[in-house]
Amino acid sequence: MKILVPVKRVVDYNVKVRVKSDGTGVELANVKMSMNPFDEIAVEEALRLKEAGKATEVIAVSVGPAQASETLRTALAMGADRGILVKTDTTTEPLAVAKILKGIVDEEKPDLVILGKQAIDDDCNQTGQMLAALLGWGQGTFASKVDLETGSVAVTREIDGGLQTVKLTLPAIVTTDLRLNEPRYASLPNIMKAKKKPIDEKTPETYGVDVAPRLKVLKTAEPAGRKAGVKVGSVAELVSKLKDEAGVL
């Protein structure tokens, strides 16, 4: 069985993002970009399923600018078998990406699509769910454990009250949470092998998808700086401050 893993190129999680001076977005020029960390977890999970003999092929797909091929190379260096780059310079919204992914699913016919639960740039947390709806497939989101059985997959989900396990009939959609696994580092030999792995280039038009944004960003602003705290001398003072100043008691 095939597993499809979408991977997004985002600002590296270690970069302190800055808002552009004109407030139209965050500064991306000369900023380090990496694979969305949740997507790394998705790639890792797919690779583990392949290594366990439960999957035969792992296909990574990225929707984004030409440089997103670097993100695909990272997935290939981790061990994915081939890549698909859907090239667009437009900022894509979750619905557009989900529609493109549906096109790829129709073509590739994977049994499982594993996505990150959200991308750390826009924090949308929508693509996996939208894709499930477009395909009419079952979805197991925020996965902290994935057990693949014949014809089905049991997904343990992190929910507010604790853990919930859902059983989905394949084909299905899974989105990853942080605790699902610890992604591997790419190895030097795999980085070299990845150079020979194919990346197919497509465009949104290939799948008949119009990616023009439907949402308009009005303004981007830095969060307000935190005010300095105060030291209290006694429990009595603390209680009185909580009562009178903070009004929480």
Added chain:
Amino acid sequence: MHHAATTDNAYRLPDDIQEFCEVARRIVRDELLPLEQEYLASSNHAYGVKETINLKNVFGPKVVDRLTDLSKETGLWNLMVPEEHGGAGLSMLAQVAILEQFNYTPVPFPFANVPNILYFCSGPQIEKYLNPVISGEKTTCFAQTEPNAGSDPGGMMQTRAVRDGDGWVINGTKMWISMAAESDIIMVQAVTDPEKRQRGGITMFLVDRNNPGVKIEEGGIRTWLGPKPSQYVVHFDNCRVKDEDVLGEVGGGFSMGQRWLTIHDRLLRGPYALGKMQRSLDMSVEWAKQRVTFGRPIAERQAIQWKLADIHIDIEALRALTYSVAARADAGEDVRAEAALVKLVSTEWGARSVNEAIQIHGAMGEALELPLTLFYRYLRHAQIGGGTSEIQRVLIARKLLKG
């Protein structure tokens, strides 16, 4: 949180080298930097000791095993091992670029560090000596220097090996031998033909550390390089070895030693210094922006800005030099004089850059919880160990004046 150097695109290195560097940077950031405070606070690290030994002394076997497994899984373990011995077959350029990342912190990452001359092993020596060193089961040290022979080992070496039946008897004293006490195998140079000396009269022997003729002075020599000593005085007292313990040819030991020094102690000083310099600069920039005197961050003072600029200039120039000499080595050029240049520049500019970084940090620069003074001591030392700055200049001038 410090950010590892982002040097990848600056030199338009090939994509795969950039990807190797990215893996290295992530390992440094996610695995090594979190260990740094504990490493610096420990009184158990020593200079010139194989990484796995240093890690084990400071953190215990759990950390060593985790990092060694990671090194082997990612193939970094074999970074410097030639392809025919199971190595990654990476260019010198790739190696120096990757090693720079790991020198961003003093916390060592375990590699198979096989002295390149050990690849002269032949026949049964491969199983006995080379393979256990590649796998990390055994460790080696290199014994050339003597109490009266440092910069001029060829002319001044007194340790002798004389023929005795089907073997050799070694007598003499070696000094300053890094990790002699922690090694299983001593690679020792001895004079086998006093007439010829460095021109065919010095031979390299592989000596088992437990040979009854080997006596290592206990305690070692204390230096400023680490809380624990790791340089030793080693006596060879009627030390008997067999013919099959000769590495390479009888009489070929001196030029072999020079080969080891060219790559290990000279060219690889480039990345060794660059990682430390880049870290020092990154820390200095952060510090200068937040340290306030007389109402303004010190970053706004020209005195501090010029220091930052000077460190950056040293880094950029050294990096360009290191990459170009590595690329020339990859093209098969004889880079002995150029490697001498890299050694000289990396250790002198490296130390002066870290010196400025310490100054920018004020008293904090002297605190042992920052890696700065350790970087400084390492780089200052490297102006002596493995051939002094003066000797590097001798080698460079020799090439200029030849013919």
